[in-house]
Structure formats: structure tokens, C-alpha cells
Amino acid sequence: MVRTRPCDSHVRAGRRTKAEQFADAFNTVWEYADEPGDVADVCVTLAVHAGIAASDVLTCARLGVHARGDNHGEAVALLRQVDPALATHLAALLEMKSKAGYGHAPATATDLKRAKRAMDALVIGQRLV
Amino acid sequence: MDLSRPLAVVTPTLDGDVLNVLAHADATFTASRVHALLPTRTKRGIDKVLARLVAQGIVEQAHAGRPSLYRLNRDHLACAAIIGLAHQKEALVANLRSVVAGWTAAPVFAALFGSAARGAHTTASDIDVLLVHADDVDEQLWREQVDRLSAMVTRWTGNDLRAVSFSESEVAASAPDDSLFKDVVRDGVAFAGEPDWLARSQRRGA
Missing domain, CATH: 3.30.460.10 (Beta Polymerase, domain 2)
Structure with missing residues (x-):
């Protein structure tokens, strides 16, 4: 059973603003970095936050609820009810979350590209609802 | 066409709006949840539409508890066309x-x-x-x-x-x-x- 919280248009608008802010911050940090590797962990973390917020917008719009708590599997399962392809992108981002935010190994250039691809898909997806 | 109400291309009624909600998620909904997603419509109207769509077989109703749960019947012959219209x-x-x-x-x-x-x-x-x-x-x-x-x-x-x-x-x-x-x-x-x-x-x- 996925734990959820009801959301209205105000919550949806607030989550959308955050998704766009995190995505804009990702793109700005990446663009102005001398070396993309220097900011990979920061960018991946921003992409994860953008993706989670975008996922909330999608489930708010289509189900009237968003995921509650920190269980990644539940958030992915909820989004899968709305869009299985976007749920795969969210799962990819959440896999990178711990590594980028808490691990000692730096995020790689491949992680960064995957994170951007997943974030872009989710942010565009939430603009379509 | 009206991209905000995509099923209006075949029906401008509340039936189209309810089908649009159900077609966008492979999930169960209470009538109240459908109403929350269509706040300008009346709950009574949504109840009536759901009953009509259940009678047509395109919406499934489960009585696992109260209130009833509704979902689009994805095996119905009309389902692919409805999902196409909604998207x-x-x-x-x-x-x-x-x-x-x-x-x-x-x-x-x-x-x-x-x-x-x-x-x-x-x-x-x-x-x-x-x-x-x-x-x-x-x-x-x-x-x-x-x-x-x-x-x-x-x-x-x-x-x-x-x-x-x-x-x-x-x-x-x-x-x-x-x-x-x-x-x-x-x-x-x-x-x-x-x-x-x-x-x-x-x-x-x-």
C-alpha cells in the first residue's frame, strides 16, 4: 500500500515551482562549471530534487495525491500508475540519490548525463499535465 | 479541439471529463477523488456518470469496502480508443x-x-x-x-x-x-x- 497525501492546486503549483527551480539551478551550475566533473554530485542532487518535485506534480494532477515519506519504491510505484516511462526515469534518479548525497565515490560523467536525461523527461512531463 | 478537455472532441459532457480522469491513471479512484480532480463539477453528477459508465462496462466498480472504488476497464473494447483520445x-x-x-x-x-x-x-x-x-x-x-x-x-x-x-x-x-x-x-x-x-x-x- 503506497502511503499518500491528498494535494490540491496550491500544492501542485508549489511543487511545480520547486521542480522548475531545481532544474534551472542544475542547468546553471552545469553551464558555469569549468569542468562538469567538479559539480557532478551537486548537479545530480539537484536533478533528484527536480525529479521528485515533478513526480509530485504529475501524481497530484492525475491522482489527486502525492507520495508521503522517504520510501523511494512507493514514490516510483505511485508514478507508475500515471506514466510507467516517467516512473523509470524517477527510479533512475532515486538510485543516484544516496550515492551523490551521502556516498564517498563521486558521481560520474555518465551519472550526470543520465540524471539530466531523467530530470528533463520528468520536468517536461509535468508541464504537459 | 480543446486540449484541456480532450474527450470533448466526441462528447462535451461530464462523461468525457470523468473518462479523461480515469484514462490518465492505471489506478482506482473513489467518486470523491474524481470530484477533487474535477472541482467545478458536482459530486452528484459524477456519481451518476460513474453509474452510467459501470453499466456500459467501461468502468469497473469494486465494493471492497465503503466507499466504492472505480477504475477504467482496460480490457474493454473501447478502452484503447478512450486512452488515445485522452492523450x-x-x-x-x-x-x-x-x-x-x-x-x-x-x-x-x-x-x-x-x-x-x-x-x-x-x-x-x-x-x-x-x-x-x-x-x-x-x-x-x-x-x-x-x-x-x-x-x-x-x-x-x-x-x-x-x-x-x-x-x-x-x-x-x-x-x-x-x-x-x-x-x-x-x-x-x-x-x-x-x-x-x-x-x-x-x-x-x-
Whole structure:
């Protein structure tokens, strides 16, 4: 059973603003970095936050609820009810979350590209609802 | 067509709006949850529509507890058609992406914006797209491509296409607070080029 919280248009608008802010911050940090590797962990973390917020917008719009708590599997399962392809992108981002935010190994250039691809898909997806 | 109420293309009634909600999620809904997603409609009307759709077999009703749970019957013969109708906006973006991907004079960036992107679209609305081309584009060829796209969009939707074309250097020279570009950065759904191409261009010009 996925734990959820009801959301209205105000919550949806607030989550959308955050998704766009995190995505804009990702793109700005990446663009102005001398070396993309220097900011990979920061960018991946921003992409994860953008993706989670975008996922909330999608489930708010289509189900009237968003995921509650920190269980990644539940958030992915909820989004899968709305869009299985976007749920795969969210799962990819959440896999990178711990590594980028808490691990000692730096995020790689491949992680960064995957994170951007997943974030872009989710942010565009939430603009379509 | 009305991209905000895609099933209005076959029925302008509440039945279409309820089917649109159910078609966008492989999930169960209470009648109250459907009502929360259609706040301008009455709960009583939604109850009646759900009962009608259950009688047609296109909606399944489960009585596991109270209240009843409803979901689209994905095995129903009409289901694929209903899901297709509900996803016309996604189909429009996919068609735009496919057409411009085949252009000889490829766009640097293209995005759907305005009411179609914001979810405020009606049958009377234009479909707004921003198209950015290279500075050295063959202008005659570009115009022909845009004219063909315009005719296609009208055939696909019944709405007029309002395409605004700029060269890369015109975008680069624009004011950072240009309202059209701000709209596209905020709400646009890119269908050619990098999704953040315009935002980057605007940052560099600031």
C-alpha cells in the first residue's frame, strides 16, 4: 500500500515551482562549471530534487495525491500508475540519490548525463499535465 | 479541439471529463477523488456518470469496502480508443517532434507554449509554437517548412497554428525580460533542441 497525501492546486503549483527551480539551478551550475566533473554530485542532487518535485506534480494532477515519506519504491510505484516511462526515469534518479548525497565515490560523467536525461523527461512531463 | 478537455472532441459532457480522469491513471479512484480532480463539477453528477459508465462496462466498480472504488476497464473494447483520445496533447507533441526531426533546415530549438502548454486551451485557441533557426538558414525553405507544419497542425487539431520564428542571433540579442521568451522558458514544452536551450540563451544575454 503506497502511503499518500491528498494535494490540491496550491500544492501542485508549489511543487511545480520547486521542480522548475531545481532544474534551472542544475542547468546553471552545469553551464558555469569549468569542468562538469567538479559539480557532478551537486548537479545530480539537484536533478533528484527536480525529479521528485515533478513526480509530485504529475501524481497530484492525475491522482489527486502525492507520495508521503522517504520510501523511494512507493514514490516510483505511485508514478507508475500515471506514466510507467516517467516512473523509470524517477527510479533512475532515486538510485543516484544516496550515492551523490551521502556516498564517498563521486558521481560520474555518465551519472550526470543520465540524471539530466531523467530530470528533463520528468520536468517536461509535468508541464504537459 | 480543446486540449484541456480532450474527450470533448466526441462528447462535451461530464462523461468525457470523468473518462479523461480515469484514462490518465492505471489506478482506482473513489467518486470523491474524481470530484477533487474535477472541482467545478458536482459530486452528484459524477456519481451518476460513474453509474452510467459501470453499466456500459467501461468502468469497473469494486465494493471492497465503503466507499466504492472505480477504475477504467482496460480490457474493454473501447478502452484503447478512450486512452488515445485522452492523450491527444501528448500525441500532438510527438507529431510536432516527428515532423521537425525530418526538416532539411533543422530548427535549433522548438517549443509548444501559450495556452496549449499551460492547460488553458480551448477550441478557439491557437496552438503557439516558437521555432528558432540557424542564422544562415535558407529562408524560402524555412517558410515552406513552417507553412506545411501549419497546415498539418490544423488538420490534426482543427486549431490554427501560430508559429513565431526567430534566428539564433535574434534570440541572443533579445532583452532578458522579453515576455514571449519568458513564457516559453516558464511553460514551454520543447520538441526540438536541448530543452534548456532558450533558458541558457537568455542567461547569457542577461
